Amino acid sequence: MATLEIVNVRKSFGSVEVLKGIDIAAEDGEFLVLVGPSGCGKSTLLNAIAGLQANDSGEIRIDGRDVSGLHPKDRDIAMVFQTYALYPNLSVWENIAFPLEARGVSKADRRAEAERVAELLHLTDYLDRKPRQLSGGQRQRVAMGRALVRDPQIFLFDEPLSNLDAKLRVVMRTEIKKLHRTLGTTMVYVTHDQIEAMTLATKIVVLRGGEVQQVGAPDDVYNLPANMFVAGFMGSPSMNFMEGVLAADAGGATLGITRPDGGSVSLHLPVPDALAARYDGKRVVIGVRPEAMVDAESETRDGTYQQIEWPLEILEPTGADTIAVLQSNLTGGEEEMVARFSARTSARPGTVVPLNVDTRAVVLFDPDSEEAIFHAAASGSAPPVALAVANGSGA
Amino acid sequence: MNDIVLGQRSLTDRLLRVALYGVLIGFMLFYLAPLYVMVVTSVKSLEEILAGGLMNLPKKLDFYGWSEAWNNACVGTECRGMAPFMWNSLIASTAATIIPTAIGALNGYALSLWRFKGSELFFGLLLFGAFIPFQIVLLPMASFLGWIGWSSSLVGLTFTYIVYGLPFTTLYFRNFFVSFPMDLVNAAKIDGIGYFRFFWRVALPSSVPIMIVSIIWQFTNTWNDFLFASTMTKLESATVMVALNNFVEVANGVKRYNVDMAAAIIAGLPTLAVYLVAGRYFLRGLMAGAVKG
Numbered sequence: 210m211a212t213l214e215i216v217n218v219r220k221s222f223g224s225v226e227v228l229k230g231i232d233i234a235a236e237d238g239e240f241l242v243l244v245g246p247s248g249c250g251k252s253t254l255l256n257a258i259a260g261l262q263a264n265d266s267g268e269i270r271i272d273g274r275d276v277s278g279l280h281p282k283d284r285d286i287a288m289v290f291q292t293y294a295l296y297p298n299l300s301v302w303e304n305i306a307f308p309l310e311a312r313g314v315s316k317a318d319r320r321a322e323a324e325r326v327a328e329l330l331h332l333t334d335y336l337d338r339k340p341r342q343l344s345g346g347q348r349q350r351v352a353m354g355r356a357l358v359r360d361p362q363i364f365l366f367d368e369p370l371s372n373l374d375a376k377l378r379v380v381m382r383t384e385i386k387k388l389h390r391t392l393g394t395t396m397v398y399v400t401h402d403q404i405e406a407m408t409l410a411t412k413i414v415v416l417r418g419g420e421v422q423q424v425g426a427p428d429d430v431y432n433l434p435a436n437m438f439v440a441g442f443m444g445s446p447s448m449n450f451m452e453g454v455l456a457a458d459a460g461g462a463t464l465g466i467t468r469p470d471g472g473s474v475s476l477h478l479p480v481p482d483a484l485a486a487r488y489d490g491k492r493v494v495i496g497v498r499p500e501a502m503v504d505a506e507s508e509t510r511d512g513t514y515q516q517i518e519w520p521l522e523i524l525e526p527t528g529a530d531t532i533a534v535l536q537s538n539l540t541g542g543e544e545e546m547v548a549r550f551s552a553r554t555s556a557r558p559g560t561v562v563p564l565n566v567d568t569r570a571v572v573l574f575d576p577d578s579e580e581a582i583f584h585a586a587a588s589g590s591a592p593p594v595a596l597a598v599a600n601g602s603g604a
Numbered sequence: 605m606n607d608i609v610l611g612q613r614s615l616t617d618r619l620l621r622v623a624l625y626g627v628l629i630g631f632m633l634f635y636l637a638p639l640y641v642m643v644v645t646s647v648k649s650l651e652e653i654l655a656g657g658l659m660n661l662p663k664k665l666d667f668y669g670w671s672e673a674w675n676n677a678c679v680g681t682e683c684r685g686m687a688p689f690m691w692n693s694l695i696a697s698t699a700a701t702i703i704p705t706a707i708g709a710l711n712g713y714a715l716s717l718w719r720f721k722g723s724e725l726f727f728g729l730l731l732f733g734a735f736i737p738f739q740i741v742l743l744p745m746a747s748f749l750g751w752i753g754w755s756s757s758l759v760g761l762t763f764t765y766i767v768y769g770l771p772f773t774t775l776y777f778r779n780f781f782v783s784f785p786m787d788l789v790n791a792a793k794i795d796g797i798g799y800f801r802f803f804w805r806v807a808l809p810s811s812v813p814i815m816i817v818s819i820i821w822q823f824t825n826t827w828n829d830f831l832f833a834s835t836m837t838k839l840e841s842a843t844v845m846v847a848l849n850n851f852v853e854v855a856n857g858v859k860r861y862n863v864d865m866a867a868a869i870i871a872g873l874p875t876l877a878v879y880l881v882a883g884r885y886f887l888r889g890l891m892a893g894a895v896k897g
Contacts, residue, residue, distance in 0.1 A: 259790075259794055260793075260794075261790050261793065261794070280793075281790075281793045281794045282793065282794065282795065282796035286794065287794065287795070288790075288791065288794050290787045290790070290791060291787075292785060292787045294785065294787035294788050294790065294791040296788060296805070296806045297810060298806060298809040298810050299805070299806070307795065307797060307805075308795035308796060308797070310797075310801070310805075311795065311796045311797045311798065311801060312796065355791075355795070359795065
């Protein structure tokens, strides 16, 4: 049980700066997920927390104590590796109890402790087997058992589910979440999979190019993305982007959007007056989640949906609903947009179809800085980590 | 049409195969012929040998050569047989196998899994030692042994073997451990498992294949060594290879080929035994360590 604070941590490999001043704070019992594309620095940051690689500058505080200069074993942490890192010549119980061996615990006590942990992880029947005789999921559990037996202050997970097949990944994800509920220990979890991040985290840190893009609860990161990168990275299918020109008017602003086929549509958005004035006549990018873009047959809440018409390219039925693929109007990009239509939609590919857009769920971005300037979902409050221009009262 | 083509191809195939096996068997016989001659000569009586018929099987089995070689063969004026020299060789080779293998394992482990500043340079220099021709170091080594009082002794010879075995054993183990997953070391660091505990409990038990390679390499090389052994020993401390040379060289009168052949076979038996016992692992270990690293 411990808090974790990362203060202005930097790390370079040669001339490449991998961590460019990271600041994160996790409360006691937090499930902190570091997520980002490969090369974003998330594993480097985890290794710095573990002490496997020294950070060049900055502080890593566990329960208020800076551990930057400490050897990994003195940080009271346990780590689960992507490769499981099981000792191939030791049996399951010896693997689990190996950390205790180094502390001089007697063999009988070690065995008892391994049995206790094995019961928690459903490994009791496999205690005397070698790692190579286990399935991927069982190996993963042994790796977790070895971390559990330590009873550390903080658990570190380095992409622990990446080597499992899709089905098992979902099962183990649930198990890790249960484990966190049972233990209540602070956990730091690295993944490139945004679904793992959403499902597991109490707090998500989105990283890109060695910089923190956004820190927040899964809901906030999903609904109130700080910039276009976060908006596009979190969520699958990812957020749709369209370009338009804002025109200030009574009660907000109207966004005029030119379609890829040359037609034009508009949406009225309840943006604050100051923002409307600032971006009056200027280009902005609107972000809409696929589930906030539905067909005419779908159930829509009153008032918050506005209809636009857009050319439909392809329909992909999934059973529960139908994925509609539309062409985006983003300049230069061949990007596609995705809308969630009902399973019984009457829309025809190749025609211009009506789309109901939930204007309470849209986000506006500055096309140059790519920062979010307006979150409809946070009507009245400013974006959590963004520009000060979004201050002011909502409509 | 297809059948005919296939039939033709399979006929050429079969002919090629017969030719291939023919060549292989020919080579095998060529290589085994000297061994065959040694074995049959060693169990013939001297009269039968002198009567000619090198390739003939013995008319009557005669183990005079074997007992003479083991019990009475002479080096200079001493006629105590091979036994004492076998013993010398066994002591020198065993020590020169176990010690460099143990140190090489620890060296290779440190140079691959627990690298330190300058460890690559250190390894490079050590590797250099593996490529120095032994003739070059013969004199300096001999004078060094004289300086520390180990000249013309089995201890000095064993010491030489150990020193010149280290670059090889270190290379083997280093190349083996280089392909060892680094996450295992990281996990051990986090869990507070120290350098030696990890070595003893995880690294060493995993390195059996390369250990076998190291053992076979050191044992056969030191057992078969003639250069160092003939330079750095005297009569009492001679190894079996030096003794064998003397048996054959100093014999007066009629050459007793049966005794010479028996002695040569006896001298070669231990390395053969080591290879037969561990040879299977030898190939596997070569693949695992030397090639992949």
